[in-house]
Ligand SMILES: [Zn+2]
């Protein structure tokens with residue numbers, strides 16, 4: 001008998017590509033535990049993120065909204081105060097807030113902080129340690145992890161060095177970057193161990209109250225510079241060159257995290273929680289491991305970086321071993337939870353749709369394309385259909401700050417039937433296809449900008465950054481304000 005309010009756990013394995021898991025076709029048995037979960041659960045085969053960097057993707061996973069709608073279009077230290085205020089002034093509600101209101105205890109094992117903390121009773125990764133454990137952890141484990149993390153970046157820096165030109169004027173900026181990278185990685189290194197994250201989660205689960213709980217776990221091992229013990233690295237025969245070494249390290253980090261996902265599931269089993277807990281396994285984006293001339297990083301809107309795994313495990317309520325094809329995005333998760341729990345939300349709340357009908361019945365998924373954006377390294381947006389990927393530079397230039405060049409051009413079009421690897425740009429050969437997809441993409445952008453601006457207008461302007469709207473956006477905005485009764 002399924003409880004009315006199952007526990008809900010979301011596992012985000014940062015930068016994990018769908019294709020590198022066994023249950024998405026990778027040979028060599030890299031992920032036996034996740035594959036076993038997939039066999040007992042539901043697998044969405046064509047899940048895409050809505051952004052290719054962590055902050056925006058997580059905000060989108062947790063809000064059911066595209067970043068353009070919730071307002072969070074930047075990442076890390078690029079997020080401005082105005083932008084953050086803008087997010088707070090939209091009607092965006094995050095999963096922890098929604099579930100808290102529904103009576104859940106809300107817990108996150110993560111360090112991203114800032115707005116990500118909204119709605120959590122317990123957010124962080126402090127664990128109860130005896131004095132000896134604490135001494136060992138701070139004087140030995142933590143410095144070791146940190147050094148490994150910094151050294152791990154060296155081959156990647158070396159790969160990019162030839163194409164990065166710098167000028168004297170960049171020195172101050174460069175030093176600032178070094179400092180922010182230092183602060184960032186100091187925190188990240190603490191959490192870049194799936195064993196540690198899982199230990200904290202197990203402690204939180206064992207100490208749960210009688211309320212149902214929502215637990216968000218953020219695993220970082222699969223993010224550059226990739227973290228795995230040597231025994232896991234050796235399984236993948238790392239070569240001497242950087243590319244083969246780093247690819248082996250990526251695979252090792254997947255197997256290492258998979259082992260700890262297995263430990264988490266055995267805790268759920270021991271605690272008698274396995275059948276009545278909905279566990280979602282996904283990633284926030286993928287990674288490019290040399291494809292498209294992008295090395296061990298997640299910029300670019302090609303499939304390597306946008307196609308994510310999504311496995312839902314809930315034996316008491318969901319079918320087992322079901323695989324569902326068709327376009328799904330992360331923004332569909334929160335609407336699914338709401339339908340499952342009978343939480344009513346206005347239709348304008350989400351850009352995504354509930355997947356419950358596809359999971360428990362035969363309702364087909366509702367999308368004929370996915371929409372994905374990036375802003376941090378290069379300003380581009382993409383629309384992917386069954387037959388084409390269309391990518392456009394939203395600033396008209398598409399300059400890649402990381403590689404210091406323009407990848408392909410300001411527009412890119414790939415014929416997925418003949419070119420699934422998205423390698424041959426056919427924009428000039430098929431201008432009519434590009435034009436049609438450009439129009440759809442522009443319309444999607446205009447609609448999302450208008451949704452956001454309508455919400456901001458309804459809460460009054462308290463000094464946020466002005467956003468310039470195109471004529472089409474103005475038009476949609478006026479209509480939307482009218483529908484909402486503001487004009
Ligand atoms: Zn990420």
Ligand SMILES: [Zn+2]
Nearest residue numbers: 299400402403
């Ligand atoms: Zn680049």
